[in-house]
Amino acid sequence: MTKESKKKRVIVGMSAGVDSSVAAALLKEQGYDVVGVFLHFWKEPGQDELRENKCCSVESQQDARKVAQILDIPLYTANAAQEFKKEVVDYFLSEIKAGRTPNPCVVCNERIKFNFLFKKMLEMDADFVATGHYAEVKKINGKFHLYTSSDEEKDQTYFLYSLKQEQLAKILFPVGTYKKPAIRKIAQNLNLPVFDKEDSQGLCFTPEKTPTKFIKRNLKLSSGDIITTEGKKIGEHGGLETYTIGQRKGINIGGNGPYFVVERDFKNNQLIVTNNEEDEKIxxxxxxxxxxxxxxxxxxxxxxxxxxxxxxxxxxxxxxxxxxxxxxxxxxxxxxxxxxxxxxxxxxxxxxxxxxxxxxxxxxxxxxxx
The missing domain is CATH 2.40.30.10 (Translation factors)
Known part of the structure; x- marks a missing residue:
């Protein structure tokens, strides 16, 4: 049988969430030869008991296997831990240390997820890769264009802007034309055990849902003064790297709050805050x-x-x-x-x-x- 007469093969990144599970189901229904891939990412050693974020856990892999069995598709696993640590985690910490607030999910999509899926596509002589991202690709006048999803609230194009033409030519986003409730309903109708699974929140490599404690464990921080935009000291911070511009929660200052972060003055190790939402400095x-x-x-x-x-x-x-x-x-x-x-x-x-x-x-x- 020639390749032209075979079903088109697609490699689906399956995280065990409802979106990627339904993406695989939709593609199989459309007649594709679907192959699932579950990626193992890096996790912080010795912190398993703290894990609130389960998106890359053993339980998730088990869920992905259950979904693959129900859909009757093969599921492969790929160990991306070393690359993830270097390209995503180390990048995140270096950016934080430099006083910036990075987007590790953008970097992960660019350097890890799609890289591994495309490698698997070549290994398995497949035609496409697919994920459960909420986005759409359209071919117009010979070029591939990225568009927002039908579900405005769930749209994930913010994380996909670094995709190149040669990648978009081979990427499918099956859930991009659906809204989230419809995706959950499809999963429920297929008896997929993940139909009511919560959406992942926070960063997948931090045990806690917020990165503050992770940063404190992995960077050497220096405490300093919290200063208002008028120059008045009103407290102490535990390290400028754990704050971000506009942050309101976690500043822990009493008095005439709430306060939010206007600036991180690394030269003087001062956190500049205001309780005036109309402060020009923000x-x-x-x-x-x-x-x-x-x-x-x-x-x-x-x-x-x-x-x-x-x-x-x-x-x-x-x-x-x-x-x-x-x-x-x-x-x-x-x-x-x-x-x-x-x-x-x-x-x-x-x-x-x-x-x-x-x-x-x-x-x-x-x-x-x-």
Whole structure:
């Protein structure tokens, strides 16, 4: 039998969540030869008893096997722990140490998940890879374009902006045209045991749902003063690296709160806070972005776009253009772009991803806020 007459084979990344499980089910229903792959990521040694986040646990692997058995598809496992530790965890800690607030999930998708799935695709002479991400790919005039999901609340394109043309040509997002309740209903109708499984939250490599304790265990921190924007000392912090711009919870200051973080002054080891939500120091009119990727074509600039400055943040309007040096020349060789917001934005945070969207919900590209 020639390959042309065979079913198209697709490698599905299966995390044992409801989305990737239904993705595999939908593809099988559509006539694909489906092969599941469960990736083992790094976990912090000696912290198993603390684990609140179960997304990469032994239980998850067992759930993935149950789903694969019900769907009657093979499931392979791949050990990505070493690469994950180097590319994601070490990156996360180095960025935190440098005073930035990184997006490890963006890096994981870019350097780990899709890399391993594409390797498996080549090994198994498959045609496509697929995941349970909420996103859509459309081929228009010979180019592959990334679009937001039908489920606006669950859309995950923020984490996928670094995907290249050659990857998008081979990626399927089967759940991208569905809303989450419909996905759960499909899973329930198929008697998949994960139909009511909670969505994973937080970072998969931190035992706790928030990274603060993980950072404290893995970095040497120095305590210092908490100062208001008026210069008044109102408390002490346990390490600037455990805070992020705009943070409100976990500051632990009494008095006329709530306070939130305006700035982390690493030079003086001071955490600058305010209890005034309209404090000018927390708002920015512009931001500079080091571009990582234009997905289809580089747009003509300047261009008014929609931009997302962090996950779960609503889209805001801005004008993007090349950043200029002091002598007026562009910084295109460094891929630096400036975004001028139409309205000032609160808590624009270095290290976070800025993702650019067109009015028709196409993801144009994105980069890192600096």
């Amino acid at each position: 708002f920015k009119k512009t931001m500079t972005v080091e571009l990582k990727n234009w997905i289809a074509d580089e747009p003509k600039l300047p261009l008014e776009i929609n931009v997302k400055i962090r996950y779960r943040h609503p889209l805001v309007r801005g004008i993007i253009n090349l950043s200029l040096t002091s002598d007026g020349s562009s910084k295109k060789e460094k891929k630096l772009y400036v975004v001028e917001f139409l309205e000032k934005q609160k808590a624009v945070t270095p290290g976070q991803s800025a993702v650019f969207y067109a009015d028709d919900n196409e993801v144009l590209g994105g980069g890192i806020i600096i």
